[in-house]
Amino acid sequence: MLLVQKYGGTSVGSLERIRAVARRVSEAARSGAKVAVVVSAMSGETDRLLRLAMEISERPDEREMDLLLSSGERVSAALTALALRQMGVTARSFTGRQCGIITDGAHTRARIETISAGRLMRALDRGEVAVIAGFQGISSSGDGDVTTLGRGGSDLTAVALAAALKADLCEIYTDVEGVYTADPGIVPEARKLDRISYEEMLELASLGAKVLQTRSVEFAKKYGVPLVVRSSFNDMPGTYITKEDEEMEKVLVSGVTCDKNQSKLTLLGAPDKPGIASRLFSEIAGAGLVVDMIVQNISADGKSADISFTVPRTDSRRAVEITGRLARDLGARGVDVKEEISKVSIVGVGMRTHSGVASKMFDALASHNINILMISTSEIKVSCVIDSKYAELAVRVLHEAFGLEKAA
């Protein structure tokens, strides 16, 4: 049995919490498992370092940011190894370099290229517990600079090492008990899911569920790494994330999510001729902005079009600039921006084999007078953009309409 366990910032947020982590790790080690432990920086530490950098520099150099930020995980790894040793467990820390995580040179958002986990494997084979500083690697270029993997990077470290070590299970320990049918803060009846497919988890993650980052789930799916998300504060079994099976397909909808961090822009009255949308979205992509949903309406006279799309709220100012410039170039009527929107979504692999799910969603929203501004669908999800003031209501309405409070 080879386990990779990952503990997030709140799970190692104090010495008391680090001791609790060490107790959990030592139990797994004493039961005979080989254990590799990936730790994040203590909660607050990354923010503290970021604040220092932002105070000293308007546009901090990314290579220096990586050296700065990677130190938080190194501290956690050393302290966790010390706590384990204090309990009599032979533990040893590993930096990103020492566990062979080689990335490209894109500082602050590096992508893993290869993992040479031989040294790590040898330590595990000797019966040592390996404690790994998450979130970091070294660049494959000659310099071997420290790189970091971006938001959710420690999850990615854990999943990637689990793949490289051919682990039997990758346990992601966090401050929630697993993946829920909806945010329990919005829907008190929300139920923890026992199992969910990679695909559903991917949709949930990209739709605003914060429990796991999309990249880690993609990686787990690609390499078939069995994942479980569970709480480091108790012994509840958590949510398993695995390959889809027949049981899962019986469930129409697994979860409802809500993303409040989007803005909706509309290019109003653009001439209706080919190439307008192409030009708009290639300029926006060129500025590094990611567009989520797109809807185009032709006006009644067929001569002009309104093109609406959503971008992350933080990018809306830049998107308005680009779209405004284009509107002037094209002689369009102008740009409308709406910040107070939310995207509510339902996700479930059962949609593939069942019809009528989308219309049931629209009915449920309509019956509460919630107007739908935009719609987008994929094989296993339906998303609706609505006015933000109805967001929580919409989540509760959909949770009830699909009976998510009851186990399937």
Add this chain to the structure above:
Amino acid sequence: MLLVQKYGGTSVGSLERIRAVARRVSEAARSGAKVAVVVSAMSGETDRLLRLAMEISERPDEREMDLLLSSGERVSAALTALALRQMGVTARSFTGRQCGIITDGAHTRARIETISAGRLMRALDRGEVAVIAGFQGISSSGDGDVTTLGRGGSDLTAVALAAALKADLCEIYTDVEGVYTADPGIVPEARKLDRISYEEMLELASLGAKVLQTRSVEFAKKYGVPLVVRSSFNDMPGTYITKEDEEMEKVLVSGVTCDKNQSKLTLLGAPDKPGIASRLFSEIAGAGLVVDMIVQNISADGKSADISFTVPRTDSRRAVEITGRLARDLGARGVDVKEEISKVSIVGVGMRTHSGVASKMFDALASHNINILMISTSEIKVSCVIDSKYAELAVRVLHEAFGLEKAA
């Protein structure tokens, strides 16, 4: 002109201080010098990390301590590089590994084996300012673990890099203005020295002057690295530490020091036969304790001996245990320990060529009724152990007796 500048913990103790460091560095760089900057951890940071480790572990593993403690200097290096870039200076951080500092595997007190400064030199040749995380290297064993160089390790990093880069000058920036004839807190008339020889600095450092660690001065002496110690808080010229010259020999005494961190032990009434002292001090050395001064007295009847010696205060409990055990084995009368002692010393290369310095010291102390408990001398220093309550008085008396308040 190639400069190595080293800034201690108080000099980089806040973002405001780091900006001040960056301004000083950028002035040097703009004047055309190649500049390598070595930084310590921000003041308080190393203590914070140490406290965390001591709280979580009774006897922290030294390899883990090195990973933990080395993170403080990495943070300073990244922030200093960011501050320089904010000022428009092309700066780049270097870890111990990246500037090629290879050490032995003695974690927490590693010794530098070699330095491969090629990468550093290339950066300087390109006109970049190199900002180096002090205090750390990597072990030469296969694992390439992070090691730290022990107390004063950042000074050593600076001096060793200055030697490897064949720097024209190594500037040690700290929170004092240089090396003084005595501690100005004890002797208000104490005078800053303009120049001092490596040998004198070595004696002063080992006798309690805290401005530089012995190891760094030894290294500078061995490789002939010109050093200057100066304040990062003003533009005073500081104290140059260089090879001895004729001018220096004219000065009888350069400084007076006081070390209050010693204890005096006496093995009482040991049989006066060969091998006793040898056995005592080999057992003490075997326990890793460093003995400073030794005095042996034969009793009036010539049948027994008292052996007195001093050890650092922190080691006195262990030294008493060892000496007590030996006393029982030998049938000696017992062990006496005196904590309230101080060692006052005068240092000067002029002693080599001038006689009467020691007797002048004894006279000065006697004229103030200060009793001398032990004496030791070297070519360029005389030390006396006295009762601690007279320590400050003794320093003032000696400072005046040798006229140190006046420039030579």
